[in-house]
Structures are given as C-alpha cells and as structure tokens.
Amino acid sequence: MIRRVLAITGAALMEALRARLSPLIALVLVAAVPMTALVLGEDADTRAWLVRSVTAEGLRVLLPLGAILGGGFLLKPNLKRGWTILPARRAEYFTGGALAGALVLMLSSALFAGGGLIGNLAFGSDLTVTSQGVEINKQRERDGVTVYAEGKGEGYTWANPNYNEELLAELPAQPGNDLSGTIEFRMVWTAEGAPRDRAPVAVALIDADGRHELESRVLSRYRLHFHGRVNGPAQLVITPTDPVLIIGTTPDRIRVEVDRTGATGSILRLWVLCVAAALLCLSAVLLVRALATAPTAVLAGLLLLSVLTMLPNLGPTSGMARDRRAAVEGVRPDITLAQRLEDELAAIPRLHPETAFDEYLGARVVPGNAWGDAGLRLLAALAMLPIGALLFRARQIAR
Amino acid sequence: MPDVEITNLSKTFRDFFGRRRVQALDGLSLSLRGGEVFGLLGPNGSGKSTTFKIAVGLLRPSSGQVTINGHKPGSLAARRATGFLPEDSTLLPFLNAAETLRLHGALAGLDRATAAKKADELLERVDLKHAGKRRVKGFSKGMQRRLGIASVLIADPDVFILDEPTSGLDPLGAVLVKDLIADLRKQGKAILISSHLLGELENVCDRVAFLNKGKLLREGTLDELLREHDVHELRLSPPDPEAIKALAALAAEKGLKIMSSRAPMRTLEQFYIKILGKDES
Ligand SMILES: Nc1ncnc2c1ncn2[C@@H]1O[C@H](COP(=O)(O)OP(=O)(O)O)[C@@H](O)[C@H]1O
Numbered sequence A: 001m002i003r004r005v006l007a008i009t010g011a012a013l014m015e016a017l018r019a020r021l022s023p024l025i026a027l028v029l030v031a032a033v034p035m036t037a038l039v040l041g042e043d044a045d046t047r048a049w050l051v052r053s054v055t056a057e058g059l060r061v062l063l064p065l066g067a068i069l070g071g072g073f074l075l076k077p078n079l080k081r082g083w084t085i086l087p088a089r090r091a092e093y094f095t096g097g098a099l100a101g102a103l104v105l106m107l108s109s110a111l112f113a114g115g116g117l118i119g120n121l122a123f124g125s126d127l128t129v130t131s132q133g134v135e136i137n138k139q140r141e142r143d144g145v146t147v148y149a150e151g152k153g154e155g156y157t158w159a160n161p162n163y164n165e166e167l168l169a170e171l172p173a174q175p176g177n178d179l180s181g182t183i184e185f186r187m188v189w190t191a192e193g194a195p196r197d198r199a200p201v202a203v204a205l206i207d208a209d210g211r212h213e214l215e216s217r218v219l220s221r222y223r224l225h226f227h228g229r230v231n232g233p234a235q236l237v238i239t240p241t242d243p244v245l246i247i248g249t250t251p252d253r254i255r256v257e258v259d260r261t262g263a264t265g266s267i268l269r270l271w272v273l274c275v276a277a278a279l280l281c282l283s284a285v286l287l288v289r290a291l292a293t294a295p296t297a298v299l300a301g302l303l304l305l306s307v308l309t310m311l312p313n314l315g316p317t318s319g320m321a322r323d324r325r326a327a328v329e330g331v332r333p334d335i336t337l338a339q340r341l342e343d344e345l346a347a348i349p350r351l352h353p354e355t356a357f358d359e360y361l362g363a364r365v366v367p368g369n370a371w372g373d374a375g376l377r378l379l380a381a382l383a384m385l386p387i388g389a390l391l392f393r394a395r396q397i398a399r
Numbered sequence B: 001m002p003d004v005e006i007t008n009l010s011k012t013f014r015d016f017f018g019r020r021r022v023q024a025l026d027g028l029s030l031s032l033r034g035g036e037v038f039g040l041l042g043p044n045g046s047g048k049s050t051t052f053k054i055a056v057g058l059l060r061p062s063s064g065q066v067t068i069n070g071h072k073p074g075s076l077a078a079r080r081a082t083g084f085l086p087e088d089s090t091l092l093p094f095l096n097a098a099e100t101l102r103l104h105g106a107l108a109g110l111d112r113a114t115a116a117k118k119a120d121e122l123l124e125r126v127d128l129k130h131a132g133k134r135r136v137k138g139f140s141k142g143m144q145r146r147l148g149i150a151s152v153l154i155a156d157p158d159v160f161i162l163d164e165p166t167s168g169l170d171p172l173g174a175v176l177v178k179d180l181i182a183d184l185r186k187q188g189k190a191i192l193i194s195s196h197l198l199g200e201l202e203n204v205c206d207r208v209a210f211l212n213k214g215k216l217l218r219e220g221t222l223d224e225l226l227r228e229h230d231v232h233e234l235r236l237s238p239p240d241p242e243a244i245k246a247l248a249a250l251a252a253e254k255g256l257k258i259m260s261s262r263a264p265m266r267t268l269e270q271f272y273i274k275i276l277g278k279d280e281s
C-alpha cells in the first residue's frame, strides 16, 4: 500500500517539477523578501522592518491562500480519473495526491522562508529575547488601606479602576540596570461612559529605590512597551487609568527583554507554524474536493480561512464584559441566542496564533510554544485526510 | 479460470434532486469465461461504457450485480484481476511514455527492474519505441490509445475490459490491437470489448451482444448470428477463365443460381495495410 501511495505521489510531484514556470517561481519565491527590502527600503531600519513584515505576512496570508487554491485544483480531472486504470485503491490515490500537494507546499514555503532568512542576514537586525512566566497578584486600596489578593495563576487577572485596583507582577531577576519589555492586556468596557485614554494603563516599578513610574509607549491597541531603570529585585505595577475600562492580563503576556539574538530560529518556528496551518487548509479543501468540484472546494476553503482568521477578531468584547460584570456584581444577565452565538464564534481557535507574528514583527524572538501550536494544527490536518480518502472512495465517478 | 458475470444489471442516472433522468441500463445479463472475446455492440448512448464503469467499480448499479472472478467490482482482488481501458484517455500528460508504463508497473506491484524491462518490451509491442522519451502531452489520440493499452497490459490482469480500444487508431493500430487481443485469448484471458463500429469487432469476437437504450437485443456467437446458410461463396486463384466457365456450366446443369461472379475488390483498409506494411518492414 505504501509503495503504491508513494508511486502516485512521485508521479503527481512530476507535474509540479516539470511545469514550465517552476524554475521562475522558485526564483521569485527566494528573491521576494530580499528584493522587496532592497527596492523599497530607504534606510537600515525600514529594510529590517520590511524583511520581517514581508516574511511574516507572506507566510501568514499568502501561504494558506496558496494551499487553498492549489488544493482545489490538485485532484485534477486527469489525476482524478487516472486512478481508474490503475490497480491501486482510490483512497491510495487520494492520499498520494494529498502527499504530493503537501510536499509542494512545504518546498515552496521553505524557499520563501529561505529568502526571508537571506534578507534577514543581509538587512535584518537581531531579535530581542524576552523572559516571561512572572506571577501576577492584585492590590486594592480602600480608605487608605492596601488589601492584597492572589491572582488567577495562568488565567487573566483583572484590575478595576473604580475600586483602585492594580496588578502586581513579580519580575525575574535583572542582570543589568536597564529594564524594558512589553505588556499585552485586554480591556473590558464597563459601559458607564466613553473611554478616554489611548493607553488605559500606566506602568510603574517597585524596587530597592521605592516606587517610580516607567516610561511607556503604545505599540498597538492591546500592547504597551515600557522601559526605565531598575535596582535589584522588582515588581511591576500595572494601573488602569481609564475609569470605564477594566484591565486584565496573564503572566505570559508580560515580557521582559533580556538578550538579543539572530532571527534564524524565529523564522524556522514561523515557517513550521505556517506550514502546519496551511496543511490544515489543504486537507480541508481536499476533503471537500473528494466530493465536489474544484471551485466548490476553493470556496469552502476560503470560507474556512475567513472563519478561522476573521471571526475570532470580530467576536466583540461584550461577552468578556458580561463575564466580568457577572463576576463583580454576582448576577448573571440572561443572554440572547445571538449573544451566545457571538461567544461561540469568539471562542473558535485561530488558524495562526497571532502572538507569534506580533512578536516577530516587533523584532522579538518567536516563543518556543510555536512548536506545540504547530503540532496541534498538523494533527488536525492529518485527521482530515482519512476522512477525505474514505469520501473519495465512496464517490461515484461518472465521467 | 477468469470469468465475468453480469446479472440483471440496471442503472438509472438521477439528477441532483433524485429525479430519474436516464435509464442507461435495463436488466442486462451477460457472462464470459477465460479464452473468450466478448464484444458489446451498440449505438452511442446505448449503455456500453456504463456497463464497463459498473464492472470496474466506478459507478454503483441501481440493481443487479457484476462479479469478476467472484469478487465485487472495486475490491482490491477484482481490481487486481481487471485491466480497464477507459473510453477516453486518462494518462498523465506530464509523464513520458516509459514513465507512464513504469508507474503502472509499480502500482501493479512489480519491482523497479521488472517494471522497466516490461515497459521497454511493451513500448516495442505497441510500436511506440521511438516515442518512449516523449511526454504524453504531445501524443496524438491514437498514440495515447496505444500507450493506454500497454499500461493495461503491464499489470498482466486476467480480465480485460476495453472500452472502444480501436477508437482513434489508424488501421495498422487497429490490426495491432486485434492481434494483441488474439494473443490474450490464446493465453486464456477473458476479454470484454465494446465498439460502435461494427466492422471493427467482426473478426476478433467469439461472441457479441447488441445493446440499444440499455436493453439487450440479441446475443450469440458470430457464427450463430451471421452465417448465411442459403448461399455459398467460392474463391478461385488464379482466376482461370476456363475453369470459371466450366463451373458456371456445372451450376446451370444442377439448376443452381450463380449470384455473383467477378474479380473481388480489396477493401481500402486491406490496401492501406498492404502499402504501409511494406513501407515499414
Ligand atoms: N454521468 C451521467 N449522468 C447522466 N447520464 C449519463 C451519465 N453517463 C452516461 N449517461 C447516459 O447513459 C446513457 C448510456 O451512456 P454510455 O454508457 O456512455 O453509452 P455508450 O454506449 O455510448 O458508451 C446515455 O444516454 C448517457 O447520456
């Protein structure tokens, strides 16, 4: 059986390798990142940014699209019917075709990522290594008395400005005197007024010198960069400053910069992550293709892609606000069907774990949990293949 | 002993909503043993290809069944036992002829060396030796047909199901296919072929069945169906005028009627084969 699958894979690969445009496409893939940086980048900073962003966006956006389009047209009429005169099982034919598609996808994305690597060596800058895993606790000031409360461990710990709550994060020991890092947080709007501040958070430090404010800079809506001087073991204080926004974060969303290193490992991790996600798209499209025509399969793939990338973003924070108010006020408001649907949609796992890309775009090392994320997606992709093979086996082939 | 058993086979094509569209086959029963060539004849749309597709497991019958050596179509045992040449080419255009045959050999479980050796032999057998390194994409329809037949042969199945094997072939190709079929019959294979061109099957089939609109009209050996018992044909060589006159006189004496007496014409096909055959050898 394996021999037959491999024979079919080999034959299907020939098609990709022998296509007239293949060498040109390979060249374009390798040159994409370095050339873009060279042509569009005016100074070293821009070039470094371009190298990172073109690599990341190419892998994140173009690769799954390519997988969907390629997958849709993979079991071409020719290939699809070819099995009829073959003494192989139909499921073997399906698996062989899918395997060839996966290999082409891996090869072409590797070429692109290789270009990213070259670009990085030529124009890129080192990435920042961050440490994480600090513990978060909470303090509340009431009538001049400070009350401490334990945080939620791995989960979100919330601070409500109306109760003068602050989050306290233990920082790992710092080698030098400079401290910088990022905080990623979530906000819940209490609906009691309009939000005012662009950054509804202030960051301070408590160390041997006592409490002092840190300088902070907004990176994106939910992300803040801070830096300042530190003396000895320290605690980070995160204070919500907008009275209508409750702020929450988790230990692994607070990152302190400790070192700088090259981009190779990070690009590799991004590549693995994106290949896994693209293979998931490919399997899904092939699953549909086993029963339907190529355009149907491509449409289904695009639908899946949009569900897995856009909908979790569209999921409004109102659900989170409800949860939070329910926790604070002790009443659980009735939720409508539409709201429940909203919650469900917001809970869909995403095609890509966004943090990996954010880190890389922000010139920070992609964290090691990328491997686990990639593994899960790969398993999901593998699980779909036998189903597709069975469906393809059951299908009547009239023409 | 290879055999194919078709019992009471019906197939109705339905549209997306399950409404009946075409009754392609209506209660067809046939059987065929090893060492026998069975021809399915009928106009376009009479259900020949549908029968074959059901027999190789591409389509499921609406009722009735087919067994190949006692196995259900589409099972690995039946698939191994069957070589199927579909109506239109399903070769992979980006492989060359030799690679195509080697792929089919690998799928049939041959090892690399055997597959390569057999591929070479078969290319010679179907007169494609000169095009072995060329991609299938550039092949004419007849060349693709020859290659298709070779790819069926490489797996050495017991049962051959060939859907219009001679369509698109030049007369020499058609003769080659007929020779191949005769060889296979000698080896004891069971061969089921179809055609809408009646002349093509005449001198290869042991038995034929006429199909129209999915129904079996007549079935029998060529002898049963075609032999004219009330005339006799006699051919003389050399055409000695004296002898012919004497025979005519004898016939008249016996009160028999001579229906035709003339120098026969070669068919265009025989002529073609004669001049091209000479040219090539
Ligand atoms: N996939 C299909 N869907 C609907 N009708 C079909 C399909 N395939 C064949 N038919 C119909 O079945 C009948 C028999 O077709 P076929 O077996 O291909 O004829 P032929 O004897 O020429 O090979 C025809 O009327 C044809 O239109």
Ligand SMILES: [Mg+2]
Pocket: B045, B048, B049, B050, B087, B163
């Ligand atoms: Mg037909």
